[in-house]
Amino acid sequence: MNNIDINTIIQTTGEIIDLFGVLFVVIGIVAATIHAVQKIAMKKDGHAIYRSYRHGLARSVLIGLEFLVAGDIIRSVAGDVTLEGVVTLAIIVLIRLVLGMSLEMEIEGRWPWQRAKTSR
16 A cells, blocks of 8 residues: 555545544434423423433534544544644644533533532
8 A cells, every 4th residue: 555545544534533423413413302302292391301402412512522523633643744734633622622621511510620429
């Protein structure tokens, strides 16, 4: 195999991982929406439905972001490493970090560095 073939394989792998990230987000949105609609049809508590729906959306976005960042990292390794590419990747990782922390707060009700609540 020559260098072009390896780069093509790595680029394609990164794009496939990106596709998985998008699929996780879309499937998560659809699943959370179906679940919320079922609870609405059963006339459950509106506030609980809203919280459950937001948690479902946050989880799917968080998992999708993990895949999207992984795809970006893989593609950046295959390409020519430039300062612009490294800065772009750093910005993407920073955005993912901030979104991940805020989604963790949304899902768990605590910051990632705080200890889990224990029941007494």
